[in-house]
Amino acid sequence: MATARFSSPELRKPASSPRPKGRENAKETLCRNVLIYGHCRYEDQGCAFNHDPNKSLQTDSKAQKRAPRNASWKRPAADFPRPSQIPPSHEPPPAKAPSLGPPARKLAGSQSQSRAPSSKNQTGDRGGIQSFANIRNSLKKTLNVDSPSFTPATLPVPSKTSAISSQAANAAPFTPRGLASGTATPNSQLDSQSATFNPAQIREFTPQNYEISDPGVSTDGAGSEAHVTYDPFQMSSVGQTLPTATQYNPYIDDSTSMASNGAAYYGASTAFIPPSQPLQYHLYAPIGPHREDLLAYQRHAHDFFMPDALREDLQKKAEATFQVMPNSQLPTLDSYHSLVALDTSHRKSATVFGYPSWVYKATSIKNGFMYSLRRLEGYRLTNERAIRSVKDWRRVNCSGVVSVVDAFTTRAFGDSSLIFVTNYHPLSKTLVEHHFTNTNRFGNRVAQTVPEPVLWSYIVQLASAVKSVHSANLAVRCMDPSKVILTDKGRIRLNACSVLDVVQFDAQRPLAELQQEDFIHFGKLILSIAVNNLAVMTSLNLMGFVEQLARNYTAEFRDTIVWLLTPAQPPAIKNVAELLSGISSHVIDAFDSSLHASDTLYSELSREVENGRLARLLMKLGTINERPEHDGDPNWSEIGERYVLKLFRDYVFHQVNAEGRPVMDMGHMISCLNKLDAGSQEKIMLTSRDEQNVFVVTYNEVKKQVNAAWADLQKPSRR
Numbered sequence: 001m002a003t004a005r006f007s008s009p010e011l012r013k014p015a016s017s018p019r020p021k022g023r024e025n026a027k028e029t030l031c032r033n034v035l036i037y038g039h040c041r042y043e044d045q046g047c048a049f050n051h052d053p054n055k056s057l058q059t060d061s062k063a064q065k066r067a068p069r070n071a072s073w074k075r076p077a078a079d080f081p082r083p084s085q086i087p088p089s090h091e092p093p094p095a096k097a098p099s100l101g102p103p104a105r106k107l108a109g110s111q112s113q114s115r116a117p118s119s120k121n122q123t124g125d126r127g128g129i130q131s132f133a134n135i136r137n138s139l140k141k142t143l144n145v146d147s148p149s150f151t152p153a154t155l156p157v158p159s160k161t162s163a164i165s166s167q168a169a170n171a172a173p174f175t176p177r178g179l180a181s182g183t184a185t186p187n188s189q190l191d192s193q194s195a196t197f198n199p200a201q202i203r204e205f206t207p208q209n210y211e212i213s214d215p216g217v218s219t220d221g222a223g224s225e226a227h228v229t230y231d232p233f234q235m236s237s238v239g240q241t242l243p244t245a246t247q248y249n250p251y252i253d254d255s256t257s258m259a260s261n262g263a264a265y266y267g268a269s270t271a272f273i274p275p276s277q278p279l280q281y282h283l284y285a286p287i288g289p290h291r292e293d294l295l296a297y298q299r300h301a302h303d304f305f306m307p308d309a310l311r312e313d314l315q316k317k318a319e320a321t322f323q324v325m326p327n328s329q330l331p332t333l334d335s336y337h338s339l340v341a342l343d344t345s346h347r348k349s350a351t352v353f354g355y356p357s358w359v360y361k362a363t364s365i366k367n368g369f370m371y372s373l374r375r376l377e378g379y380r381l382t383n384e385r386a387i388r389s390v391k392d393w394r395r396v397n398c399s400g401v402v403s404v405v406d407a408f409t410t411r412a413f414g415d416s417s418l419i420f421v422t423n424y425h426p427l428s429k430t431l432v433e434h435h436f437t438n439t440n441r442f443g444n445r446v447a448q449t450v451p452e453p454v455l456w457s458y459i460v461q462l463a464s465a466v467k468s469v470h471s472a473n474l475a476v477r478c479m480d481p482s483k484v485i486l487t488d489k490g491r492i493r494l495n496a497c498s499v500l501d502v503v504q505f506d507a508q509r510p511l512a513e514l515q516q517e518d519f520i521h522f523g524k525l526i527l528s529i530a531v532n533n534l535a536v537m538t539s540l541n542l543m544g545f546v547e548q549l550a551r552n553y554t555a556e557f558r559d560t561i562v563w564l565l566t567p568a569q570p571p572a573i574k575n576v577a578e579l580l581s582g583i584s585s586h587v588i589d590a591f592d593s594s595l596h597a598s599d600t601l602y603s604e605l606s607r608e609v610e611n612g613r614l615a616r617l618l619m620k621l622g623t624i625n626e627r628p629e630h631d632g633d634p635n636w637s638e639i640g641e642r643y644v645l646k647l648f649r650d651y652v653f654h655q656v657n658a659e660g661r662p663v664m665d666m667g668h669m670i671s672c673l674n675k676l677d678a679g680s681q682e683k684i685m686l687t688s689r690d691e692q693n694v695f696v697v698t699y700n701e702v703k704k705q706v707n708a709a710w711a712d713l714q715k716p717s718r719r
């Protein structure tokens with residue numbers, strides 16, 4: 001049998017290789033013995049194969065003509081003899097080793113050019129093996145038809161690249177998920193090439209290769225400002241982690257680009273397929289500090305809202321700011337109206353300024369902001385230059401000093417009054433109110449020991465304030481505990497600066513003397529709080545009070561107070577820099593706690609930013625849902641996309657449990673609204689109230705419907 005002649009293990013064809021079927025086909029195929037040995041021993045004994053190479057070429061070229069040009073070419077695994085079986089060929093090596101990157105079709109073309117036999121070879125002038133090489137080249141042409149040779153881009157040796165299995169040849173073109181097509185089906189570009197499987201032609205799935213489908217259009221998440229290009233990830237720190245070629249835009253509507261961007265976000269690994277729902281859909285940035293001791297149901301509210309204490313504090317301050325006295329007898333001034341008295345005690349005291357003073361909150365007629373007005377009752381201005389000195393205080397811009405805005409005289413109160421306008425700090429208290437008014441249940445005053453860290457914090461804050469004032473060539477002059485206000489927990493500010501400059505203008509005391517006196521006032525202020533005795537402010541014998549410090553405070557604290565109270569021996573002078581260097585470790589402590597406080601507030605602020613988005617979304621939904629009529633259509637909110645929004649409202653807010661009780665899960669509501677705002681691809685099922693209809697929609701679709709309805713409301717009326 002003819003097949004018995006191929007029983008040699010080296011020459012046996014694998015089962016998958018095409019075998020000649022019938023004698024006719026066998027006659028068209030060049031005998032392998034001719035191919036290898038130049039002649040066939042069995043030619044005379046009836047070998048069924050062709051022994052004439054020229055005839056083979058003609059026959060094969062005919063076969064080539066018969067073959068449809070676009071026929072899919074499946075390369076048999078062992079169609080060619082292995083390199084070890086082929087005698088060394090003298091054909092020239094490929095001009096250039098194939099490199100990674102360019103598409104394989106091109107690569108194959110260039111290889112076939114470089115491998116094409118020279119005209120010398122074609123004429124067979126080398127005889128013997130040379131002519132055999134020609135035959136082999138011809139045979140290769142026969143089998144190749146028009147197809148490009150397969151060369152995986154990763155393999156540098158062309159001969160090895162031909163060893164692709166027939167299964168691989170049959171494999172469907174690989175389309176990575178999340179590319180521009182967005183589906184698992186091949187895209188059109190690949191379709192045109194699908195006749196030949198060539199993995200090298202498929203672009204590597206790296207984020208750099210794919211860009212956002214429409215980077216020019218992005219929304220801020222709410223979608224109403226679709227024309228606004230807004231990228232919340234413009235921060236340079238994020239830019240460092242993301243690939244520079246692709247800007248990640250989590251707000252983009254297109255889910256497919258979201259997936260590809262998700263890949264960009266997660267890194268350039270081809271093995272990793274990003275989840276279809278990017279986890280960052282709500283875009284919250286949980287910046288610390290975090291509380292660990294919360295129960296599950298508390299967590300959600302905690303994660304989304306600011307702490308109760310802070311909220312309460314801010315709300316109380318807002319309420320105090322907008323408080324008005326409807327039946328107030330207080331007059332309206334030229335530039336200020338709605339005066340509200342801030343003095344809680346009606347005590348008339350002239351100890352600090354030499355005139356009784358009253359403090360009011362008032363609204364500016366010019367800008368509507370609230371200011372604090374300090375009125376000095378019965379003051380007569382004798383020198384215009386005195387009131388102009390207030391202008392110098394406007395230069396002082398320090399967090400430890402209540403800013404001075406203006407000063408003027410008025411007769412609106414029925415007398416000649418001097419008014420100082422300063423910034424208003426709602427719900428502030430004087431240090432007297434805070435530290436000297438503690439009473440027991442019988443109404444008797446109880447002495448309060450203020451912790452030393454609090455006093456160090458006061459010292460650092462006041463030192464900073466004094467430094468600013470002295471650098472502006474001014475002196476504080478007034479550091480009475482009733483004229484230092486506590487505007488927040490542990491935050492103090494010098495109040496009523498500039499008053500004594502005006503009131504005691506005629507005394508014309510030298511600035512250096514006043515500045516040195518500031519240190520003594522400073523020492524008295526802290527000492528009075530430490531020993532909880534206001535008599536310190538007027539006492540001439542301070543050593544008795546200083547000795548009391550040893551009971552509750554450290555020697556360092558006592559030494560600092562003594563330094564402040566001891567006047568410098570002329571010509572030496574004291575300055576704030578000297579004080580600050582002496583208490584540097586406490587300055588660092590104060591700085592650190594201030595940074596902590598700022599971190600905490602920043603973290604709270606970041607949450608509120610996101611809550612602002614939800615509020616905006618709720619406002620949009622509120623204007624759409626249950627709208628009685630729009631543009632003459634009483635059913636506007638019940639039909640079309642608005643009907644879906646109505647069901648969505650039920651889904652978010654009106655859920656009931658198995659017993660029909662309302663579900664008050666705030667986490668569910670917040671999470672739904674966040675997903676809606678971000679246009680998540682997650683699907684939800686909306687059921688009509690009569691339970692007859694069910695809609696399966698994605699949040700992204702609902703978002704589009706909200707935007708469409710909102711746009712409809714914004715359109716000018718058609719009637």
Ligand SMILES: Nc1ncnc2c1ncn2[C@@H]1O[C@H](COP(=O)(O)OP(=O)(O)OP(=O)(O)O)[C@@H](O)[C@H]1O
Pocket residue numbers: 342343344345347349352357358359372402422423424425426427428429430432433482483485495
């Ligand atoms: N800039 C300000 N912003 C807000 N509140 C202020 C401001 N300045 C003072 N206050 C508040 O006004 C009230 C009265 O302040 P004031 O300086 O008159 O203190 P006092 O204890 O009444 O002093 P005196 O006995 O000298 O009148 C205090 O509760 C104080 O906290």
